[in-house]
Amino acid sequence: MIKNILAVATVSLAFLACQPNSKKLPIIGDREVVEKVVDGKTVIDTIYPAIPNFEFLNQDSVLISDKNFENKIYVANFFFTHCPSICPTMQRNLLKAYEKFKGNSGVAFLSHSIDFKHDQPHVLKSYASKLGVDNDQWQFVTGSKADIYGISDKYLVFTKEDENVAGGYDHSGYLVLIDHEKHIRGVYDGTSEEETEKLLSDIDILLAEYK
Amino acid sequence: MKLVCTLLIFGLMIIGFAQLSSCHNNNLNIQTAQYAVNGQKLYKIHCQNCHGAKGEGLGKLYPPLTDKNFLSKNRNQLACIIKNGLKGEIVINGETFNQNMPALSTLNDVDIAYILTYVTTHFGDADSTFSQDEVAQSLKDCK
Numbered sequence: 001m002i003k004n005i006l007a008v009a010t011v012s013l014a015f016l017a018c019q020p021n022s023k024k025l026p027i028i029g030d031r032e033v034v035e036k037v038v039d040g041k042t043v044i045d046t047i048y049p050a051i052p053n054f055e056f057l058n059q060d061s062v063l064i065s066d067k068n069f070e071n072k073i074y075v076a077n078f079f080f081t082h083c084p085s086i087c088p089t090m091q092r093n094l095l096k097a098y099e100k101f102k103g104n105s106g107v108a109f110l111s112h113s114i115d116f117k118h119d120q121p122h123v124l125k126s127y128a129s130k131l132g133v134d135n136d137q138w139q140f141v142t143g144s145k146a147d148i149y150g151i152s153d154k155y156l157v158f159t160k161e162d163e164n165v166a167g168g169y170d171h172s173g174y175l176v177l178i179d180h181e182k183h184i185r186g187v188y189d190g191t192s193e194e195e196t197e198k199l200l201s202d203i204d205i206l207l208a209e210y211k
Numbered sequence: 212m213k214l215v216c217t218l219l220i221f222g223l224m225i226i227g228f229a230q231l232s233s234c235h236n237n238n239l240n241i242q243t244a245q246y247a248v249n250g251q252k253l254y255k256i257h258c259q260n261c262h263g264a265k266g267e268g269l270g271k272l273y274p275p276l277t278d279k280n281f282l283s284k285n286r287n288q289l290a291c292i293i294k295n296g297l298k299g300e301i302v303i304n305g306e307t308f309n310q311n312m313p314a315l316s317t318l319n320d321v322d323i324a325y326i327l328t329y330v331t332t333h334f335g336d337a338d339s340t341f342s343q344d345e346v347a348q349s350l351k352d353c354k
Contacts, residue, residue, distance in 0.1 A: 084313050088261040092269050130271040130310075166313075 023205055025177075025185040029156070050182040051076075051154050056112070056141035059124040064139060066182070073206050074108040075199065076176045077190060078148075078157050080115035081127040084166050086173040090190030091131060094175060097200055098138050106207060109138035112152065114159045114169050116145050156187060175199055179206060239332060243340045250329025253322055257315055258330075266334035272310055274303040275334075282335035289331075290323050290346045291353035320346045 029049035035042050055065045075097060079087040094109060101107040113119035119127075124140040133140075142148070145161075152159040155176045162170040177186035177199065186202045188195040239247065255264075261273040268275035276282070281303055282289070296314035300307055318326075324343045331337035 082311070085260065088269055088273065089259075092263065095270075127272070132270040 024209070025202055025206055028184040028187060048183050049154070051151070051178060051184075054143075054147070054151055056143040056147070057121055059121055059128050059140040060136075061121040064141065068139070069108055069110070069178075071180055071210075072106055072108045073180065073185075073203065073210075074110055074178050075203070076110045076112065076155055076178060077174065078112045078114050078152050078155075078159050078171050080113050080167065080169055081119050081123055082115070082167060083169070086191050090173040090175070093190050093193065093196040095131060095133075096196060097175075097203065098133065100200055101203065102135070102137065104207075105137075106210065107137070107203060111138070111140045112148050113140065113142045114148055114152070114161075114171055116142060116148060156184065177202060177206065180210060238338055240340075243328060243332060243338070246325050246328035246340050247332050248329075250325035250327070251333075253318075253326050254329050257318070258326065261312075266330065268303075271306060271308060274301065274306070274308040276330050277334045278303045279336045282331050283337070286331070286337075287349050287352065288354065289327050289341075290320075290349040293318065293323050293326065294350060295353060320350070 027048045031049070032047045034045050034047060036045055037043075051066070053066050055063055058064045075094065077090060077094060079091060091111070094111070098109055113124060119142050121142065124142060128138065128140050149159050152171075155174075157172055157174050157176065159169070159171040161168065173190040175188045175190040175196070176184055177188070179185050185206055186199065188199040188202075190196065258276075262268055262276050263273075266276035281301075285292075292312065293315050295316070297312040300309045302308075320343045324341050324346045327341035327346070331341060332339075
């Protein structure tokens, strides 16, 4: 009997040990297949959707852009400071990731405010410090309605101004994981503790790609 | 071997049950416990987003609900805070908070009684039901 238990334990250990190495995160989004001519030959190339260049004002009233996220993986989301519904839970969960990877210069966080009227930089600053964010690894940004709502589509996050919902803005609470090439590598429900745990382990998996 | 296993399982079960019953204030009477169970469901819907599953709050944005002194000293204001929201500074566990809390004006007296029974018995040190009458009385005298 003991022998049997040992055998089962060994096999499951072997499985557990092998799993992390074989895992690679997918690239998410509709890919486009294009034909190009290289050196006189027609080749087929696959283009994955990527987050376009951007420029937003952060909590210190400094203009930041995609350049600030070069050679980093980052987690993006959409929120607003006085949001009464899903945001507190989503930010509570993202805070777990921030605290886990605090000090790791390869990981950053980017929260876009969808309330372009109220969430001026000083409001974002006060929110960030009250949340417990005390370095520039987690950026809180505001921008024009067109820019913020436009880029949320690229992150596959739904956002809409809607006076019929609590707080005045409707949006989904996804945490979106972006790699160095600005591809989406994971989408997690920021209101779920289970999915947040998955985000934490997926960040480790993605970081391993750049070691 | 079999006997040892059976004994072990029984032992673990006894420890498990003992743990379960010691988790919470187990002096609650049956009505208080029922109110608290209903209150927990409503708490999840209306309060947990900001105040957290264990009433721990969130940073310095949203205060914890675990300040036993605040809960007992302000017992007659708690219903008003839920129903009408809150503005301005408050001090909880020695920390100052200043964030508007939205009013939950659609909750009726019995819902508020359920929530407050849950909050005061599970996060505070109260051991009795927050009755519907107590809520109605408090709401009459809101500051």
